[in-house]
Amino acid sequence: MRDRVGRWPLVGREEELDSFAAALADRECRGFVVGGSAGVGKSRLAEECLGRASAAGFRVGRATASAAAGAVPLGAIAHLLPAGVDLSDPVAGFAAVAERLAAGPGRRRWVLLVDDMHLLDSASAVLLRQLMDTGVLLLIGTVRSGEPYGKAVTALRGGDAVRRVDLTVLSPGQIEELLQAALGGAVARRSLHELSAASGGNVLYLRELVLGALTAGDLTEDGEIWHLAEGRLPATVRLTEVIGGRLATADPAGRPVLELLALCEPLPLADAEDLAPPQVMAALEQTGLIRITQDRRRTTVSLAHPLYGEVLRAGLPVLRRRALLLDQAARVEARGARRRGDLLHIATWRLAATGTADPTLLTQAAVLSRHAHDYPQIVALLEALPEKHRTTATGLMLGHAFFEMGRWDQAEAAIAQADAVAVGEQDKLAVALVRTLNLLWSNAPLSEALAVNDAALNRITSPAARRKLTINEGFMRIVAGQPAQGLTLLEDLETDVGDAPDVDVWLRGAWMKPFALALVGRTGEAATWAERAHAGHRKVDEHALVSHPAVQRIPLVLALTEAGLPDEARREGERTYAELVAADSVVRVWLAVFLGRTEWLAGRPATARRWWAEAAALARSFDHTMALRPVLGGLAACAAVLGDLDAAEASRAEHRTLPPLAPGLLSAGEERLGEAWLLAARGHLGRARAVLTAAALVARSTGHLTGEALLLTDVARLGGAKEVTDRLTALAQRCDGALAPARAQLAAALAADDPDQLLRAADACQAVGAELLAAEAATAAAAAWRRAHQARRASAAAHRAAAAPARCEGARTPLLTTAQSTAPLTDREREIALLAALGNASKDIADALALSVRTVDNHLHRAYAKLGVTTRRELARTLRTPPRVPRPDHQHGRS
Incomplete structure (x- = not known):
């Protein structure tokens, strides 16, 4: 296991490596110094530089300075000195060393790496400087920021002939690149966020965290993506020792400050100085253990790295922890608890210290936590409430917190307790609203949630309350x-949250209305409503019980995609997803679903697969079948068009194990994409079209016009253009935006098999970011021009289509593979040719298609003639049928 993560690829250091390459090429350069804090990757970069010097033909050597070696003159570099040199006279001896090192074949220059150069003894530093000045060697040295060193070492770093680079911690993007390279696969965004936050971008810390999680089985791969178990980020003994050693350098007088920060950071500077004098605080800051932040008139103190707190807390005895927490709570109470978060902090500290706190304080703190969307904190505070202090309001707050964390059963239990003490119409209404929400997302049938809503309607007489239940039904x-149906119930929803009688109910309706508008093809209105809902949510967030305001931008991604603006949808989605990951909102699963759909429609199956894998891992973690059903269909479709048929079948197999449920935000038909494209990849085009046609009818029956258009477009791509062109044209007239007309134009062009029309369709598809559709249209146009013996035009169209594999991430579809013929294949010929190219015998093809063997052979003979081939091997090569790709093997990442 340690071998796997012990030597990671070098990521994010291209600029520094370029600087070293320039130093190596410069005969006047004498040194290259890499500075930075402990663990940022100085040694790893220096080793890479040394390796490149060796590859370039330089003689290389390395030494590691240490405190022990520094106690002996020349101790760190003794093994590099030529044998027999008399160093009793340093002047003559050092000159002899230089002469001997310079000798040798071709008098090649030395490149010497000295790690932890700041620990060198003076004699070693003086000798190395002389060797540098005479041009015998180029020194690569690493030095730790903030460490003291003597004049001799300072001389090694100085002068115009020495280049210096200072490493900073890795950015989140660089961490993602590094982990993907090290683990051999994509990593879930929440896991990346947690690893990035915990490591602070420090490569050493990151490696040890990953190693600890792999060893403990808390970082696992599900066949598509790596993800951390929730709340589990174990470190290693080595990491604890490294950080413990770092903390041990602190002045003992500053230890109480570090311990208190580990429990209560950030702290006002005045509170920290109650435990340690200013000079001790200054020393802690100078050594990089604490960070001082000035915000207007407020100065706060925090630990310089999040892992310092982890190690400090682990070493605190129970009674010491209790005393620190209670003392800090008393300190804040003594100054009046005037700041907004003070009540929350006091309640949290007293609860952690004693297991209890004042009930009023706990409730007030829970409300503050709700405003911060800190759902685990809400649960901790409200579960500590004594039974007699639990009310309908606190029960619903607890139930909603469990809901936001995806813990449906616990949410229902809390809601039931709230219902048991509910009194009056308003309490009963509040219970019904939270209960229906939890039922709906927890895989209960719609009928069960509607029954709760209807029961409340039967009990409630107030027109305002009944309107809330109507919005809830929508x-x-x-x-x-x-x-x-839902849109009909929400048509008269107030356009501004300020006009709504109930903030939470309005936000609920305003979140879902743009989804419905986008799904019925009213994408312009959908985008307007999504922006309106988001602005309204931001305005009233402190008073709202519902999710994080960023969830209001999820339907905007759908609206922008269906309007033919995938680039805008992608940018919006990425930004919003990062915000929801930071808030740890489980509702982000739907954003991952829609981002995968965006990339699928853009013709980027590998990226779509990445998003859908993210959604699948999250949906499995809290048993959200509603999202998992369409996601597994999407995963299978992506794998199929990428040629990974084993993975496609695995996703299909998991899909078949799921209980039948209502389709959720997407059409039930869309979850059959994987089934259809797997059939298509195996050459069963007729069966694939039948699946898609049936799925499109389901979408039509529920009013999912954009979903129906998506499915019918795929029917056209798989040889059924003539059958769907009229319906796609009708849908284009009902849906705004540019995507629907582009789909209809593509189907019409494929049905007509007209090359000019196909190229215009390719232009239309490219304009809406549908790269794969554009490539298919251009490929079909090239084939049509070839059949018309228009070689120049065919070549131009083929050249345009040739860039498709790169833009479309290696996607292979039947339309791309069978459009190479000089005469048009019929649908039946295309289907049989693909099945034959996949290695199926004529009898097996006949059985699969309910034809006679003779009929199959006749069709195959005509396909051979049109394609200009004589054998099945040539047929497979001509059609470039993708091989069966095994599923990625990440076993090397497991212990």
Whole structure:
């Protein structure tokens, strides 16, 4: 295991490596010094530089300075000195060393790496400087920021002939690149966020965290993506020792400050100085153990690295921890608890110290936590409430917190307790609203949630309260895959949150309304409503019970995609997803679903697969079948068009194990994409079209016009253009935006088999970012021109289509592979040719298609003639049928 993560690829250091290459080529350069804090990767970069010097033909050597070796003159570099040199006279001896090192074949220059150069003894530093000045060697040295060193070592670093680079910690993007390279696969965004936050971008810390998680089985790969178990980020003994050694350098007088920060950071500077005098605080800051932040008139103190707190907390005895927490709570109370977060902090500290706190304080703190969307904190605070202090309001707050964490059963239990003490119409209404929300997302049938809503309607007489339940029903129907019906119930929703009688109910309806608008093809209105809902949510967030405001931008991604603006959808989605990951909102699963759909429609199956794998891992973690069903269909479709048929079948197999449920925000038909494209990849085009046609009818029956258009477009791509052109044209007239007309134009062009029309369709598809559709249209146009003996035009169209594999991430579809013929293949000829190219015997093809063997052979003979081939091997080569690709093997990442 340690071998796997012990030597990671070098990521994010291209600029520094370029600087070293320039130093190596410069005969006047004498040194290259790499500076930075402990663990940022100085040694790894220096080793890479040394390796490149060796590859370039330089003689190389290395030494590691240490405190022990520094106690002996020349101790760190003794093994590099030529034998027999008399160093009793340093002047003559050092000159002899230089002469001997310079000798040798070709008098090649030396490149010497000295790690931890700041620990060198003076004699070694003086000798190395002389060797540098005479041009015998180029020194690569690493030095730790903030460490003291003597004049001799300072001389090694100085002068115009020595280049210096200072390494900073890795950015989150660089961490993602590094982990993907080290683990051999994509890593879930939440896991990246946690590893990035915990390591602070420090490569050493990151490596040890990953090693600890792999060893403990908390970082696992599900066949598509790596993800951390929730709340599990174990370190290694080595990491604890490294950080412990770093903390041990602190002045003992500053230890109480470090311990208190580990429990209560950030702290006002005045509170920290109650435990240590200013000079001790200054020393802690200078050694990089604490960070001082000035925000207007407020100065706060925090630990310089998040892992310092982990190690400090682990070493605190129970009674010491209790005393620190209670003392700090008393300190804040003594100054009046005036700041907004003070009540939350006091309640949290007293609860952690004693297991209890004042009930009023706990409730107030829970409300503050709700405003911060800190759902685990809400649970901790409200579960500590004594039974007699639990109310309908606190029970619903607890139930909603469990809901936001994806813990449906615990949410229902809390809601039931709230219902048991509910009194009056308003309490009963509040319970019904939270209960229906939890039921709907926890895989319960729509009928069960509607029954709760209807029961509340039967008990409630107030017109305002009944309107809230009507909005709630609209919300539920859209969530459950009935956009047209839900939209009818939400048509008169207030356009501004300020006009709404209930903030939470308005936000609920305003979140779902743009989804419905986008799904029925009203994408312009959908985008407007999504922006309106987001602005309204930001305005009232402190008073709202519902999710993080960023969730309001999820339907915007769908609206922008269906409007033919995938680049904007992608940018919006990436930004919003990062915000929801930081908030740890489980609702982000739907954003991952829609981002995968965006990339699928853009013709980028590998990226779509990455997003859908993210969604699948998250949906499995809290048993969210509603999202998992379409995601598994999407994963299978992506794997199929990428030629990874084993992975496609694995996703299909998992899909078949799921209980049948309402489709959720997407059409039930879209979850059959994987089934259809797997059939297509195996050459069963007729069966694939039948699956897609049936799926499109399901989408049509529930009012998912954009989903129906997606499915019918795939029917056209798989040889059924003539059958779907009229319906796609009708849908284009009902859907705004540019994507629907581009789909209809493609189908019409494929049906007509007209090369000019196909190229215009390619232009239309490219304009809406549908790269794979554009490539298929251009490929079909090239084939049509070849059949018309228009070689020049065919070549131009083929050249345009040739860039498709790179832009479309290696996607291979039947339309791309069979459009190479000089005469058009019929649908039946294409289907049989693909099956034969995959290695199926004529009898097997006949059995699969319910034809006679003779009929199969006749069709195959005509296909051979049109394609200009004589054998099945030539047929497979001509059609470039993708081989069966085994699923990625990441076993090397497991212990």
